Amino acid sequence: MSSPLLTAQQIVKSFGGLTAVANVSVHFDQNELIGLIGPNGAGKTTLFNLLTGVTPVTSGAISLYTDQGVQSLNGKKPAEIAQAGISRTFQNIRLFKELTVLDNVRIAMTNHYREGFFTSIFRTPKFYRTEADMTTAAQKLLAIFDLTGVADQPAKNLPYGIQRRLEIVRALATKPKLLFLDEPAAGMNPEETADLTRLIRQIQHDFHITIVLIEHDMSLVMNVVERLYVLEHGALLAEGTPSKIQQNPAVIKAYLGGEA
Amino acid sequence: MKANLKYNAAWLGVMVLGFVVIDACEFLGIINSFIENMLVTIGINIILATGLNLIIGFSGQFSLGHAGFMAIGAYATGIITQTLVTPIGFYLSVVVGIGIAIIAALIVGIPTLRLRGDYLAIATMGAAEIIRILINNLKITNGAAGLFNIPPLVTWATVYVFMCITTIVTVNFIHSRSGRAVMSVREDEIAAESMGINTTRWKLAAFVFGASTAAIGGSLHAAYIQTIAPGDFNIMASIAILIIVVLGGVGSITGTFIAAIVLGTLDTVLQNFGTLRMIIYSLALILIMIFKPSGLLGTWEFSFKPLGSRQRKEQSVHE
DSSP states (O other), rough: OOOOOEEEEEEEEEEETTEEEEEEEEEEEETTTEEEOTTTTTTHHHHHHTTTTTTOOEEEEEEEEEEEEEETTTTTTTTHHHHTEEEEOOSSSOOOOSSSSHHHHHTTTTTOOOHHHOOOOOOOHHHHHHHHHHHHHHHHHHTTOOGGGGTTTGGGGGHHHHHHHHHHHHHHTTOEEEEEEESSSTTOOOOHOOOHHHHHHHHHHHHHHEEEEEEEHHHHHHHOOSSEEEEEEEEEHHHHHHHHHHHHHHHHHHHHHHHO | OOOHHHHHHHHHHHHHHHHHHEEEEHHHTOOOOHHHHHHHHHHHHHHHHHHHHIIIIIOOOOOOHHHHHHHHHHHHHHHHHHHOOOOHHHHHHHHHHHHHHHHHHHHHHHHTTTTTTTTTHHHHHHOOOOOOHHHOOOTTGGGGBOOOOOOOOHHHHHHHHHHHHHHHHHHHTTTHHHHHHHHHHHHHHHHHHHTOOOHHHHHHHHHHHHHHHHHHHHHHHHHHHOOGGGGGGGGHHHHHHHHHHHOOOOOOOOHHHHHHHHHHHHHHHHHGGHHHHHHHHHHHHHHHHOOOOOSSSTTOOOOOOHHHHHHHHHHHHHH
């Protein structure tokens, strides 16, 4: 087994009387492709929000394994967690709509290309250099994902499938070690889903990162992931390889209902 | 790099041309003191509105207290130049004004900009009132009577140069990593955060930046008009600047320029109409809001870049 990248131990999140996530423990390893499935309202997105700091955990420990050792993510703000190397996409696309595709990507690179306040307002040669480096890097990334042609378009003008892809590219631009994709295939037609499947495999292969995927499209999930977590009513129901999960009676019961 | 140099040279050309034209008109006697006063008011309004547009149009935060920061700059100049009657005294007062405005902006901004939503609007409105009431009651500011006989250390040329500098700095800020980070906060705060952008910090940066340019505008106002009173910096003064931003287009610096010029001219021309002036002025605003709610220019910006690329395209066609 490879080395761990992120572990969450017994995390709990309650909203008032409702426990959205109850005692869930997960671990994501280096360069792994993991699926997170479960019926609607099972707490999948809440789990993503907890792991990315959008909502704070009620209890439990989240740790990220970096080159500098183990780092606790408890109580960290989303921006700090993103800087630590965790990036994500959203269930309902959240692009910077009025800005161009190129700017969407360049914004995600903000923390990697530092130009000081004074270098930018006085336009020193260093400013132009950093800006050019950043733009080249962004264009390279756009080229990998076939977005060069739309680089100067405002993000809101793109077709839905391309917007989804841009959101993934933007998340990659932060140079993450761990990428959370929240229902990337939602609203896509079978052809677009097939493209997405290829894309996800390519990202994992070319960027050497861990990808965690929330998805309802079972053809996509069973096709690409190496390991699955199944959530139901905020609790972990099962864990294992896709073939094992497909035969798990508890999972079948949760999805199909009735006796199993 | 060469292209950048060309665009910068083009802008420099525009600024120099503007200066030469005004100077020539002044020399030929086309500009009397009345028109000069109008031009200076327009210049100061551009400085104030550009800063406010950075806050409202680019970082997406709503500030209703711009006149408060302007008051800080104005009183810093008024007080300092009365004892230090030299250009150095004036520039020192500008720096002091900016410094105090930055501190005030941080005090207002740090608690309110941590939150999402329009809390800043209420907080800035309150802060501007506090500043005005402080000025109204302090001895050093001469209370409600205000300061008069402020030495005239500012000419139209000083205002013009300051207008150019603040605009360059603001536009450079917008077209940089900082500006993009600020705009991402406006577009989607949650997405910006998950891209590693410290939203509170960038909102604060835009707000403090806007506040310091307001202080510059205030300093110029005090030294040119030579008389200031607390009443000059009430909520109506903040709203007057807001009108320029909204009219020109929230998120367009070009629009701010045009709106400041249009409103400044309209204001002066309508002075002949006496009391009808306010009616025509507000009617013009209402009409624009009905037929062009995004402001005169929306978010459109004038740039030499499309002109340059069109030239290149034409060249390639000819080849």
